[in-house]
Amino acid sequence: MIKGQIESRALPRALRHAIDRHRMQAETDLIRTHQMEFKDEFLSHVSHELRSPLTAVRQFVSILLDGLAGELNPEQRQYLEIVLRNVKQLHSMINDLFEVSGVQAGKLRIDLQCTSVADAIAYTVNTLQGAAAAKGIIMLPSDIERNLPSVYADPARVRQILIILVDNAIKFTPQNGTVKIRARICEEQPDFLLLEVSDSGCGIDPNLTERIFERLFQASDPALADHNGLGLGLFICKDLVTRQGGQIWAHSEPGKGSVFSVTFPMFSLPKLLAPVFSEERQTEGPVTLVVTEIGSQTGWLSNEVRADQCRGIREILRGCLYSNLDVLLPKMDSAGPLERFFIVAITDGIGGEAICARIRKQLDSSEPLRQAGLTHSTYYRSLEVIKEDATEPKEGFLERVAVDIQELMNEEALSKQVGSG
């Protein structure tokens, strides 16, 4: 551009121009980043501030509905029930706002573990049965294989995803329609479990089946305009699914209903063990299964609180383990106030006693554990098979180890059930 014009003023001008442009670009990027941060902080702040007045509205509507301020006639009751339903809807939208600010800030927590999809489906059906029944919609958890394999996902997030999808399906299905939930092993990807939520609703324009997962997407179709929501549910869903290693997509034709499909990676013990045994350490054996039981003196706490405490314990236990040497296995029995954590540890010749002592010491000195009123006990079982095989790992070795570990874990779970543990 400035060739041959070195002597003129063009060069310094061009340089100044380039520097200015670069600076402006940098400033624009910075402003954009600040704007995003501000927007997320704003969303978080607004949703927080909205919760307090909403609390008062809900409190007093409930007080009136419960007759604490006098008897209601049927018409008054009907109107107040409409208010309460809308308050709940508003609450759900505020939670979406809060959630989406977490998505943007990358703050959402995902606690991957062995998760039962069948349990998540049962929970969802139970939660949304009322909403479906109110519209005369039949909700069917069908085609659920009897021995559906577990997935490697966060159970709370799987429930959240299903609730969003099924809730959407109910919203967009007319009176007396049908909503179906299916789960099976994905034919194209056998390492994944496929979950499908289908409805007999109005369907989606095929050109929009990708765009519906965008943030704040709202269909312009007047037939859909009446439905509540901020257009954040599917955006949150997609973020949660992809961050757990799965995929989500929709298939639909207008007037013929929609099918939302989600995949989750299946839980695989050999896959989890692989990093440990692929190291040179595999020849060091023997291997020990350590069992840590966490008991709660506050058994009345809600499942949510218990899950939070459980996450805390997992963090503490992770701190007890040797990186790339020991594996904290997902808990295989999720029910009940007691939690049982299984740890596979390569003893490195020191023995299970030493590993137990290490874990006990960490748990004994844990202030959060003490504060939460939790108790623990830790003991171990040697995994004899490994002693023979570990020196010369062969093909299928990991699978065999996994079977042995699984058997030991099942034994432990059984002993817990019969109370002889």
Place this chain on the structure above:
Amino acid sequence: MDSRKKILIVDDNQDIRLGLHVRLKANQYDTFFAADAVSGVAEALKHLPDLIILDLGLPGGDGFTAMESLNKIPTLAVIPIIVVSARDAVGNQKRAYEAGAKAFLQKPVNDAELLAVIRQSLAEPTETKKPTLHDEGSV
């Protein structure tokens, strides 16, 4: 009168205080109020309630400051606290438990859940619990 349990409500929102009062009164609880962290501790000293419902976002020091002050006074440290807050559960819930709260409920609160948690908290002994850490040894 003596058999009725006393509950101190610490929340800066007057409407929420009134709403809780109506609900708790209907369930045979006596209520006292404070609108900030400092008067929350003062009211607790004055009435020695059986339970405290505590908001986190308070003027004059937040709910965590209030819990810190309550924990320093032996007669108040044993009173069960239920945190009821509009703040995000992530982080705050854990922090509340670490500060000694019995439960964390997010606003808007489900009344049935709140009453269940109150009943459970009041049913438990008020002494500071000592966890029975036990090891079973090797199998």
